[in-house]
Amino acid sequence: MKMKTLPKNANPSIETQQADLKKRPRRLRRTESVRALVRETVVRPEDLIYPLFVVPDNRPHVEIRSMPGVWHNRVREAVDESLRAFDAGIRAVLLFGLPESKDAIGSSSWDPSGPVQTAVEAIKHAVPQMVVMADVCLCEYTDHGHCGVLDGQDVDNDATLPLLAKQAVSFARAGADFVAPSDMMDGRVAAIRSALDAAGMTEIGIVSYAAKFAYGFYGPFREAAESPPQFGDRRTYQMDPANVREALREIELDIEEGADMVMVKPALSYLDVIRAARERFDLPLAAYNVSGEYAMVKAAAERGWIDGTRVMHEILTSIKRAGADLIITYFAVEFARSS
Numbered sequence: 157m158k159m160k161t162l163p164k165n166a167n168p169s170i171e172t173q174q175a176d177l178k179k180r181p182r183r184l185r186r187t188e189s190v191r192a193l194v195r196e197t198v199v200r201p202e203d204l205i206y207p208l209f210v211v212p213d214n215r216p217h218v219e220i221r222s223m224p225g226v227w228h229n230r231v232r233e234a235v236d237e238s239l240r241a242f243d244a245g246i247r248a249v250l251l252f253g254l255p256e257s258k259d260a261i262g263s264s265s266w267d268p269s270g271p272v273q274t275a276v277e278a279i280k281h282a283v284p285q286m287v288v289m290a291d292v293c294l295c296e297y298t299d300h301g302h303c304g305v306l307d308g309q310d311v312d313n314d315a316t317l318p319l320l321a322k323q324a325v326s327f328a329r330a331g332a333d334f335v336a337p338s339d340m341m342d343g344r345v346a347a348i349r350s351a352l353d354a355a356g357m358t359e360i361g362i363v364s365y366a367a368k369f370a371y372g373f374y375g376p377f378r379e380a381a382e383s384p385p386q387f388g389d390r391r392t393y394q395m396d397p398a399n400v401r402e403a404l405r406e407i408e409l410d411i412e413e414g415a416d417m418v419m420v421k422p423a424l425s426y427l428d429v430i431r432a433a434r435e436r437f438d439l440p441l442a443a444y445n446v447s448g449e450y451a452m453v454k455a456a457a458e459r460g461w462i463d464g465t466r467v468m469h470e471i472l473t474s475i476k477r478a479g480a481d482l483i484i485t486y487f488a489v490e491f492a493r494s495s
């Protein structure tokens with residue numbers, strides 16, 4: 157590259173400055189090949205976990221209004237999506253279930269013929285190499301929409317633990333490789349670990365939603381999972397968005413209780429929490445790029461306000477750069493196909 161010569165009357169101090177410039181970071185940005193050589197963070201399809209919503213077979217296959225590209229899948233579509241994902245390079249799915257019926261204690265969640273159990277079995281049969289994770293929580297299965305059982309208006313922590321354990325064992329029996337508790341009850345990792353071990357399933361892992369914040373960005377998910385709380389909110393069990401030290405304490409407790417991987421959720425406005433967790437703990441760290449974060453990108457791209465594909469790449473790269481090893485994202489297949 158030739159340096160521009162300055163006109164005769166130019167300020168000589170500018171000329172001197174240019175001549176003395178020995179350090180030019182722009183050298184490493186000249187071409188895409190150079191940029192690729194020095195790229196520090198690369199998101200691989202294998203880093204991504206693809207969430208799937210599974211509905212009973214008598215329900216229609218519909219797209220979720222606030223999450224374009226995300227569907228209510230019957231078991232056959234969940235299998236098709238898993239095949240498509242595996243083909244694109246994705247190696248893990250995370251299943252959420254919408255049951256046929258709900259009650260106060262979420263008993264449909266441990267029905268061996270429930271949508272998650274059936275889908276786990278079918279996916280492991282059709283795509284045996286796919287890692288299948290199942291989300292463990294009561295909110296999709298309770299008629300009041302809270303993540304645990306109620307004692308009056310309160311969520312009863314200790315009474316919820318055996319129910320979560322029962323659900324986790326049921327998913328594991330169906331063939332799930334990992335269970336992922338997202339309820340935020342104290343002590344649930346230990347309760348699930350000992351229930352799995354007692355059932356002889358010592359090899360089934362726990363991905364714990366260790367630091368999960370109460371967050372407006374879960375809105376579209378609650379539409380997708382039909383799980384909004386019927387009264388109050390989740391602030392007595394999900395964390396206050398302002399707290400990072402408390403997040404580290406939550407993660408530490410889950411590791412002590414036997415979690416195999418830990419998660420920070422949501423991802424995008426919690427990149428500092430991901431970084432802090434990465435620096436403190438050695439276990440694989442996941443981050444959840446949640447429904448509202450996905451919906452925002454889709455909505456703005458639909459209006460032509462942003463380039464959706466480009467922003468998707470930036471967001472996933474930022475989450476990995478912050479320190480996440482794994483990213484749970486509705487973009488998984490789209491990303492894998494575009495990279």
Ligand code: PBG
Nearest residue numbers: 293295338373374377446447448
């Ligand atoms: C269930 C659960 C939720 C999400 C994952 N598991 C909803 C909630 O806590 O209200 C949110 C995922 C998303 O927004 O993409 N407890």
